[in-house]
Structure formats: structure tokens, C-alpha cells
Amino acid sequence: MNTPPSGAPRRATISDVAREAGTGKTSISRYLNGELSVLSPQLRARIEAAIERLDYQPNQMARGLKRGRNRLIGMLVADLTNPYSVEVLQGVEAACHALGYMPLICHAANEVDMERRFLQLLTTYRVEGVIVNALGVSEETLRPVGEGGIPAVLVDRSVDGLVTDMVGLDNQGATALATRHLVERGFDRLWFVVQPFEHISSRRQREAAFHQALEQYPQASGRTVVLELGDADELAQTLSALDAELDAAIAAHEDHARAGVALFAANGPVALALARHLNQRHGPDWQKRVALLSIDDPEWAELAGITTIRQPTYDIGYRAVEFLHQRIDGEQSSARDCLLPGELIERASTAR
Amino acid sequence: MNTPPSGAPRRATISDVAREAGTGKTSISRYLNGELSVLSPQLRARIEAAIERLDYQPNQMARGLKRGRNRLIGMLVADLTNPYSVEVLQGVEAACHALGYMPLICHAANEVDMERRFLQLLTTYRVEGVIVNALGVSEETLRPVGEGGIPAVLVDRSVDGLVTDMVGLDNQGATALATRHLVERGFDRLWFVVQPFEHISSRRQREAAFHQALEQYPQASGRTVVLELGDADELAQTLSALDAELDAAIAAHEDHARAGVALFAANGPVALALARHLNQRHGPDWQKRVALLSIDDPEWAELAGITTIRQPTYDIGYRAVEFLHQRIDGEQSSARDCLLPGELIERASTAR
DNA sequence: CTGTTAGCGCATTCAT
DNA sequence: ATGAATGCGCTAACAG
16 A cells, blocks of 8 residues: 655665675674774774665664654744744754754744644654744644653743743843834834734734833823734735824824834734835835834844844744753753843834 | 653553553554554544553654655755745645645755755655755765665756756846846946855856856946855955945946946845945945846845846745656656746836 | 674554 | 564664
């Protein structure tokens, strides 16, 4: 029923090599595992030759089956088109390299079902741990990890049913920082724009922190707008409703250039969508009408002169692996949260 | 020496389930493989219960060891920070989904050594095939794939010692299209800017095609500039040398705004580096001084109003998997090249 | 120093 | 309809 792939020829096994070298499998195994000191030079030479001749490559499946570990960790990413994810990944990779792991990347592409399948894949392949940038649905999906399953560390967001280490941005602090910056610059009509919350804790937290921060500034008002980036129609509709709100706010103000209207994007993708829309509608001068600030500092933000809160993405990834490493080594302490601070990068989009 | 990870508790095996269900391993195996018709309802129920109770998950390592195939394919990416790669990846994922494969992503992060290690990893884990966006060094590194090894398909660039299927952009056509566009718009002093060629065939091809295309336009002249994006010092130095050249060219022309100076970026990352630099040096009005066109059409290009050649990235990824699938199925025909056309997206940066 | 043996967890004959 | 036995490729005792 399930025939082997016919594309590649059969590979040599350890037995083939042993026969070719005229010795036993054990010696080959020893050679492979670097126990060279225990091998006579001539045997060693014969083994080397045999391996070369047969182009032998040990089957990791079999090795992994035998010894318990494989030094593999999985990195499950919700959305690779978000530069944030790639930046975190770089921290993950650096830490893996330092600690001797190989990171396997799995991309859920915003599909809950993919998330489930990859998590399943990773656990059944017995990777030693996973770093999860989750879409969020707990239950069924995340059962194989956490308490009973393989060690897991969450990145950027937590998941309801799951108690594990998590590392991400200090959303509370970052949002307060950004809000204060806007108000101090004289923007008092604020719109917080965010993708649908779904199960993504960081989005909720940022939105909540935004309104909470605003309470300290009675002169300012804030509204939340939910932007569905994936659906072009709905996106256009929401944006045009937003346009109307902004137009009204600006028109109501005697000095249009100082109407004090600002958009606060909850993350990079939202900021990009807003900037593209405004640019399309008002041309390059859109920045004179409305201020824009974003959490996340993608590369284009500097080019476009957008003020941002830069996340310590590299550190987030690096710390996540460190945590995971400790868990793999048997660390039993209760789940930890590591909240790293964001940094305000002031640019033209919030100057007056 | 190599002790199993202590982080996760020992997982149940098929024997555990068999004992728990009071039956033999064979029946469990049958159940797992969907041979339900051969099991009495009551046995089936007991097995289901046992699996549930033990939270049993079959070990894919062991399964893969037995049967030859695992429906896994590897996608080795040279640089995930390049949106091009992520876009191709999306095509790859769609095709994998359609054909029943799971794509495992490995990120070489521009490190030749990582490329080697991941290729090794993928082959020794016996994935059924790999899609390689290579850094290029053949020899040692790529021996495990291609003729003797597992099936492989190259993306975007070919590799000297390796004869396999490859799918990418029609660099010749795309570059000619772009060059013609620039010349027709009246730009006659062209700078082709590209990252160090190293072993990357597409960079060489684009550069060669650029100069070749220029031969048809005697009124235009072109120079090549090599930009090392990874080294900040060298980058700054090259850019300032380029500045001098551009300044001279513009100064020599009576009407500065019509000096006909254009930059042709060989890919998206180069374009971003150029735009950021020019923006920093001349402010938002830099586009009035010099035109910019780029191969690759990253999301920010629309926002910045950059004319681009958009690659059919999704199709590239999709086709690559289709090719690979055929090879895995035993297709023996000689290596094929699939060159897809680029599309010119005109924007403000090349208007006059 | 080197080879023999016994599993790792599972799929698969082959009996029953 | 069900189970016992064999082996996938490799490592790790255990002898010699």
C-alpha cells in the first residue's frame, strides 16, 4: 500500500558499510560517534574508505529511535509574512546554534488547522521541544505540548488552556509609552487599529492598555477599529468608514493641520495597510493630515518616516530558546513569563 | 553519554497500548493505519479507549524507519528576511498541501555552513525531496542531493556542479523589460546595483542581461555597482562613492531635474538599502533627483512609489513542488529549467 | 581494541 | 478476525 519513494536509489546502511569494510557494525557506529580513540588506525582507514565508496549517510530516523534525543527543536510560526516573526526567528537560530540545537521551522500561515497538524508532526517526530507563536486555539490543538507533552515555550502571546513559559513584549509598558508620546505631541483624537482579536492575547492586551493609558489624559479620546487584513472587501469597507471618521474629526477642527488626529497601529502589518491606504487616497502628503505610530519596527518604517515601538525581537527569540533548553534539561519550576520592554523610535510621522 | 531529554515524561508506545487494551500490537497498528474493517467493533472500541487513556501518539521516527516514506519535503531557504523567499514559500506550501506533503523549512541565514548542515539534516532524516534556494557552493555541500541523493529542485538560482530541475525568473527577459522601460522614459545614465555575485547565478545573469540590453540603446550608458549589504562600513563606503558618481552626472547636466539618472536594483533588499540611503541623504524629495527601479516587488514598494518587476513568486514555489513531486514519483527525464516571466509595475519612481 | 547481541517503536508477513 | 514473530538501521551493553 505505502510503497517507498522510487525517486532516489536505495541508500547504503551501516551493515553495508560493515561488510564493505570487513568488520562489524559496532565499529562503524563507534566511528560515526567520534569514538575514534578506540579504533586502530588501519580499521579506521578501512571504515573511512568504505563510507566514502558507498557514499554512506547514517539514517537519523534510526539513530533517533535508539538514543532518546535528536537535538531538534521545532519553531512553529503563525505568520512568516510578518517581519516580526522572521526577526524573532533570527534570535531563535542564534540561540540554537549556541546551545547545539537545530531549529525546524513550521509555518501555520494563519491556518488553525495547519497549526494543529504541524504541532502533531513535531511531537510525533519527537523533537525535544517547541517554540510556539500560536494562533491560539488551545484545547485539542495544543494538547501534545505543555504539561503532559513535550516542553514548549510561547512567543508573543499566551494561550488560554496552556501554562508554559512565555516570552514577549511588555505590551502594557509599550502601549503606555506610545500613547504618552502621542498625547504629549498634541494628538488628542486617537484611533487604535488592530486585527481581529481572535485568540491572540497580545492584541487584546495592547488594546486594553491603550484605553487604560488614555484614562490619564482627559483631554484625549480614543476609539478602537478592528481591521481584517485578510479580506479585501471587508478591509476596504472598514477603511472607508475610518476615512469618514477621520474626515469629520479633521473638518471639525479650525486648523486642519493641527487637528491632532493620530492612528495607533497595533502591529506592523496593520501600519502598512494603513499607510498604503492613506497614501493611495491622499498621496504622499497624507502624513500632514494624520499621524501614524506603530508597534513593530519593520525596515520600511524608517523609509516612510513612521514612528514606532521597536520590539526586542532578537532577544525574545533568544530567551525563548534558553527557557526551552532549561525545560528540556528537566527544569521543573512553574511557568515563567518574560516581558521585554519596547523602545520608542521617533520619526516624522508624529512630529508637528 | 547521550541521555534522553528529561524534560518530558516517557511517552506510551504501541506495546503499552496493546497491553492496556488487552490485545496484540498488530491490532493497534492496524487501527492506526485505518484498517478498521478488519477489526471487530468491540476490539476497536477497547483500542480507542486505551489510546485515549494513555494519550498515545505513534512515533513517526519508528514508522518512518519501517515504511520507506514520510511525505515530508524540505525547503531550504537562503534568506528569510527577503520577502521574495517568503512569497515563494507560500506557493510551496499551497502545492504541498494539494499534493499531500508537509514542508519543513530550514533557514540557512546566508551562512554556507548552515546550508551544508541543513542539507545533511534533511537527507539523513530521509525527507522525500528538497527544494533548495541555494547559496551556491556545490562540491561537498550539495553532494547528498541531485543525481545520487534525494530528489531536489532548485529555486531562483542554479548551482554549478548540480544538474537538477530548476525554476525561477526569466532574468534575461525581465532585465531587458526593465532596461527598456528606463531608456524609453528618458533615463540614459544607468547604474545597475547588485549584491556580491558569489555563487548566485541569478545575480550574474541579471547583470549580464543588463549590459547586453543596453547595447541596443547607444544613447544610454550603464555601470555596475556591487553593494555588500551585510557589512555596514563597506556599505557606507560604496554608497558614498556612488553618491559622488551620481552628483557628478547630475551636475554635468544643464537641467538637473532631467539629468536622466536612474538606479536599477537587482533585487528588493538592494532597492530598500538604496531608498533608505537616498532618503536619508536628500529627504523625501530624493525621487526628483534619481529614478529607481527594482526587480522584486515587496509590499513597501507601492507605498514608496517604486517601479518594479514583479516576480511570479507564488507560481515559482508551486511549480517547484510539482517538479519535485514528479521526481519523487520516479520521473527520470533529464533536468528541466522553468523560467517564468516578470511583470513590470510602473510607479512614480520612473515617471518624468 | 573489536565483534555479538539485544532492543528502540512500529509495520508486516504468516499462522491461527 | 487476531496475534506472534521478524526486521527497518542504528546504539549500547556485554563479552572476548
